[in-house]
Amino acid sequence: MRSTTPPATLAALAAASVSLAHPVPQGPGTITDRVHYCQPGEDGQLTGGMVLLEVPADAPGQAPRGGAPVTTILDNGPSANRIDITFVGDGYRLADLPIYHAHVASQYAELFELEPFITYAPYFNVHRVDVVSNESGVDNDPTQGVSRDTALDMAFWCGGTERLLCVNVNKARTQANAAPGRDQVVAIANSTKYGGAGYTSSDLATASGGNAAAAQVYIHELGHSLGNLADEYTYGGPTTYTGGEFSDPNASIFDATEQSTLQIKWHEWIGESFAGFDGIVSAFEGCHYSTFGAYRPSSNSMMRNLGRPFNMPSAEALVIEFYKTVSPIDDASPTGELYEGHHASMSVTPMQPAGHNLDVQWFIDDEPAAGQTDPTLEVCQLQLQPGTYIVRAEVTDNTSWVRNENARAEFMRDHRTYVLAIATQPGDRDADGDTDFDDVIDFLVDFDAQDASADLAPPAGVFDFSDVLEFLARFASPCG
Ligand SMILES: [Zn+2]
Incomplete structure (x- = not known):
């Protein structure tokens, strides 16, 4: 023991x-x-x-x-x-x-x-x-x-x-x-x-x-x-390490076979080699100030020698640590939680690493909205029936440098949630449940009376043909 x-x-x-x-x-x-x-x-x-x-x-x-x-x-x-x-x-x-x-x-x-x-x-x-x-x-x-x-x-x-x-x-x-x-x-x-x-x-x-x-x-x-990484060199400690397992992500008392069998430490990286990092990953004996009894993930990484790349388990730990400070969502609009209407538009600003984009997915009532993977969601495209919906944007960094899916879910994914209230179908101006000619009449009456509800296009307060065109566009196509 x-x-x-x-x-x-x-x-x-x-x-x-x-x-x-x-x-x-x-x-x-x-x-x-x-x-x-x-x-x-x-x-x-x-x-x-x-x-x-x-x-x-x-x-x-x-x-x-x-x-x-x-x-x-x-x-x-x-x-x-x-x-x-x-x-x-x-x-x-x-x-x-x-x-x-x-x-x-x-x-x-x-x-x-x-x-x-x-x-x-x-x-x-x-x-x-x-x-x-x-x-x-x-x-x-x-x-x-x-x-x-x-x-x-x-x-x-x-x-x-x-x-x-x-x-x-x-x-x-x-x-x-x-x-x-x-x-x-x-x-x-x-x-x-x-x-x-x-x-x-x-x-x-x-x-x-x-x-x-x-x-x-x-x-x-x-x-x-920053990365809470261990030293991977062998100077300074007992020749043979006899203590318990290390908390550090890049030091282990278990060799590659034991890690794979027990599904622990950097077992998911064993055999892998990534450009820009110290590879191939395995379990090399000699780590944490001891020559024997302690293993490191790669032959000669930055945690063992200067002027060297980090190895993949260390890089993974660093990226996870980055996300303990940085949310994948850098900004979002609107900032309020309740948003109304077919013409609502919501957007998130994902963080932007060099070389890859973070993944965006919009959800309606916990169901992924098909094809809605852009930073901006135009609600009209969803053609939702009147009702109240929970709209959620989820942003995830799916970088292949991280394989710890629990850590990805906890730190490398974030979301914004809105309550979306839709009173009527698009174009259903009189809110009778149908988009039909009655809605055209409804608009024209309001337009003639110069009711604010018919002032659909700028300039505000001016009732002109641009308001009619705007109404027709909404009538014909909810996203028009
Ligand atoms: Zn050191």
Whole structure:
């Protein structure tokens, strides 16, 4: 039987985290976060590990807005329905801000050169907050004991680990709140030293702005902080992992045969290979800091090595995470719930990834309306009899990059619902149940009396031939 006790080294790392270079507030209002620190080792392979750190629990809306100047460097739409990545800098004096701007520019640009971020780039906004520090550089750089007065208290040697680049989470969040819609925060240190951290639960990553590998390290850390992904490299843990199954979507104690038999983890991806991703997917032994007893989905993905693509199970996890922030329906009109009449028109605006459209289906009383798969529904086309109907638009991202249908249904599908009230058939002006010559008479009487009900065409208040034509069009064809 597999033990659920954490590996000894991890427990030791967690214990080591008690002594922080810059202690963060402890006690009520804190959570224990899994913080990854990963960077290229001397052989170029990724190395690092994970520690458990006490960090302040997030308190949305409580941190004050306003503060340092904000520049939105990638604007893809309203923050309410986008993943807003906000960069904050530490150890940049006013005179260093041009360096900070260059560091941020190189980091975020590289992110959108890698799938699934290329395809889903329209789901992201990127903001830069120009935080100014009193001194240039961060603590313990290049060596332990170096102390600097900076805005976010960033420091190497966090918890005794040289490459673990920590930040005061509260200060980073407060500064990030100057930008709209904070979802992911990236704290950039003014340094050239290798280092970084991915705070899994805090949606926060740190990076060393001037390091050549910084952008790749940051993408890897985003795999942790945004995708909740595990490291797939084998350094830093026990040689053989003997603990329980991992919660991470890209690490398992089960090999390919066991996964297929048990129908768990990435069994749906085994044998698959997609362009732009690390394949072929199987279960490769060596993952989560151990050489044996833990499996990864592909040979050499971004979660194992820098400059590599993500593998499919990781990409699937990322896309699902995108949809935990972004609704597939970006906008809808009308906004009210009750809508009346044959000439009603309703529409949804689906999100638009690069390369594929989301699928739209309209439903009438829970039945799919045949052929109604456009973003706009013209009610007249349905030729509905008088009555009250529940009209629903459903928008789904059916990307083949996601095979977890439960997650698709829960996160990647959204709907808008209207109550549609139809009093009469099209053209049935006198509402006697038939569209006939009586309706023509009814219109002409109202037209002659200059009744508002006969003022069908602009300009308003003018009763002319255009109103007659409009009536005849509706009479002849409900969608005319
Ligand atoms: Zn990592």
